[in-house]
Amino acid sequence: MSALNAPPAAAPLRTGDGAVPRSRARGWRGILTHWPQYLAIAPFYVLFLVFGLFPIVFSIVLSFTDWDGMGDIHFAGLSQYVYLVQDSRFWNAVANTFIIWILSTVPMLFLALVIAFLLHQNIRFRGIYRVAFFLPNVTSMVAMAIVFGSVFSDTFGIVNSALTALHLDSVPWLSSSWGIKVTIAVMVIWRFTGYNAIIYLAGLQSIPTDLYDAAKTDGASTWQIFTRVTIPLLRPIILFTVITSTVGGLSLFTEPQVLLGDAGGNGEAGMTIVLYQYNQAFTQFDFGYGSAIAWALFVLASVFAIINWRLLSERSETPRRPRTRRTR
Structure with missing residues (x-):
C-alpha cells in the first residue's frame, strides 16, 4: 500500500502533558x-x-538451587539434575512406576471397555449398575488403601485365607517385590475401571445406530461389529483414556504411601516417582532435588503422552464395513 492510500493514523488522545493512543484509551x-x-x-x-x-515458576527456580527450607537459597546450577541421572534410587522408582502402570493400565482399560459395552445393551437396572461401577472413583482412597491392606495382609488377609482354604500356598502380598506391585495395581484397577467405563459408555452412545444396523444386515457377528465398527469409532475416546491413565499412573502417590508408608515397602518395591519426590522434599527437606524430580516426572509424562498420541491418534481413518461371505 502506498503512502498516499494509507489510512490516517489514529489521533492520540491527550491526557495532561502526555499523549495516549486512542485505542489504548x-x-x-x-x-x-x-x-x-x-x-x-x-x-x-x-x-x-x-x-x-x-x-510452578518457583519450582523451576528451586530445581537449580540447594535449599532446605530454612536458610539461604544457594544456586547449584545443574548439579541437581546431574545427581538425578546418577541416582539409583530414582531409577528404581521409575522402574517401579512403569511396572505398576503396565500391570494396572492394560487390564483396567480392557475391563472398562467390556463393562461399557455390556452397559450399553438393553438390560434391566442399567442406572444401578452405572452408579455401582462409578462408586469406587468417589470413595476415599485413604480409607480404601487401609481396607486393601487388611485384605492383602500376609498373615490375616482375606486373600491368603481363601488361598489356604483351597490348599494353596499363601502369597506375601505386602512383603515381596512383585506382591507389592500387584497389590497396588489391583487398587488402581478397582478405583478407575468404572470411571473409564462411564467415559467409554458416553462414546458408545454417540455412535449412530445406523452403522450397527447396516453391519447386522450384512451378516456381521457381534465380535466383527465390536472390532471393526465400535473400536475404530471409539479411537478418540480410547486415546483420551490412555493419556489420562498414563499421566495418572506416572503420578501415583496415595496408594503406595498409605498402604506401605513413606519407605515404599520392603526393598522400596512400592516406591514410585512421586513418593520418592515427596520423601526428598518433605522428609529429607531437600527442596531443590525434590523440584528436579518433579520436573523430570513432567518430562517423562509429556514424552509418553506424545508417544501414546502418535500411536493411537486417528489418521483420517473411517471404519470399514465388515466383510462377510454371502451364501445362497
Whole structure:
C-alpha cells in the first residue's frame, strides 16, 4: 500500500502533558465501564497466580538451587539434575512406576471397555449398575488403601485365607517385590475401571445406530461389529483414556504411601516417582532435588503422552464395513 492510500493514523488522545493512543484509551474506558464483571472473575486469577503459576515458576527456580527450607537459597546450577541421572534410587522408582502402570493400565482399560459395552445393551437396572461401577472413583482412597491392606495382609488377609482354604500356598502380598506391585495395581484397577467405563459408555452412545444396523444386515457377528465398527469409532475416546491413565499412573502417590508408608515397602518395591519426590522434599527437606524430580516426572509424562498420541491418534481413518461371505 502506498503512502498516499494509507489510512490516517489514529489521533492520540491527550491526557495532561502526555499523549495516549486512542485505542489504548478505548481499552481503559472499557475496563472502567465493565469493572463489576472483571471484579467478579478476579478471584480465580488471583488464586491461580498465587497457588498455581507462582509454585510452578518457583519450582523451576528451586530445581537449580540447594535449599532446605530454612536458610539461604544457594544456586547449584545443574548439579541437581546431574545427581538425578546418577541416582539409583530414582531409577528404581521409575522402574517401579512403569511396572505398576503396565500391570494396572492394560487390564483396567480392557475391563472398562467390556463393562461399557455390556452397559450399553438393553438390560434391566442399567442406572444401578452405572452408579455401582462409578462408586469406587468417589470413595476415599485413604480409607480404601487401609481396607486393601487388611485384605492383602500376609498373615490375616482375606486373600491368603481363601488361598489356604483351597490348599494353596499363601502369597506375601505386602512383603515381596512383585506382591507389592500387584497389590497396588489391583487398587488402581478397582478405583478407575468404572470411571473409564462411564467415559467409554458416553462414546458408545454417540455412535449412530445406523452403522450397527447396516453391519447386522450384512451378516456381521457381534465380535466383527465390536472390532471393526465400535473400536475404530471409539479411537478418540480410547486415546483420551490412555493419556489420562498414563499421566495418572506416572503420578501415583496415595496408594503406595498409605498402604506401605513413606519407605515404599520392603526393598522400596512400592516406591514410585512421586513418593520418592515427596520423601526428598518433605522428609529429607531437600527442596531443590525434590523440584528436579518433579520436573523430570513432567518430562517423562509429556514424552509418553506424545508417544501414546502418535500411536493411537486417528489418521483420517473411517471404519470399514465388515466383510462377510454371502451364501445362497
